[in-house]
Amino acid sequence: MIDDEKPRCFSAHPMPAAEDCEELNWIVPRQEERLVRVIAWTCDCAAIFYELCQTGGLRFIRRNHNKQGTWTIAESDRWPARQAAAQWTALLLGHLR
Numbered sequence: 001m002i003d004d005e006k007p008r009c010f011s012a013h014p015m016p017a018a019e020d021c022e023e024l025n026w027i028v029p030r031q032e033e034r035l036v037r038v039i040a041w042t043c044d045c046a047a048i049f050y051e052l053c054q055t056g057g058l059r060f061i062r063r064n065h066n067k068q069g070t071w072t073i074a075e076s077d078r079w080p081a082r083q084a085a086a087q088w089t090a091l092l093l094g095h096l097r
Contacts, residue, residue, distance in 0.1 A: 011043035014050065015094035022096050024087075026063060026074035038062075040088060052088045059084030061091060 032055055040052040044064070051062040058078035065072045079087060090096035 009043040009045050011041055012092055013043050013046075014092050017097045018094045021094060022090070024061065024076045024091075024096060026076065029062070029073050029075045042092070050091060052084065054081075061087060 034055045036055045038051045042050045048065045061076040063074045
């Protein structure tokens with residue numbers, strides 16, 4: 001690799017938000033009693049990256065935002081797997097933020 005060349009990213013990168021993209025209701029992370037498993041994620045090379053998580057049979061999206069060295073984490077509502085997959089796809093395509 002050439003010194004000034006950035007390393008390749010191997011994780012997904014969400015498309016830019018569409019003008020008419022739907023906004024998710026972001027909430028403060030819950031204090032889970034159950035284990036949270038991350039099942040998909042976007043690349044963390046940007047200031048905001050996302051994770052598709054599962055706990056207790058439901059899935060949600062976690063937003064991780066690094067603003068000037070301070071991390072803010074928010075979570076979406078919980079959904080059954082099929083609905084969560086549709087929401088995750090919409091986020092990756094820029095139809096949801």
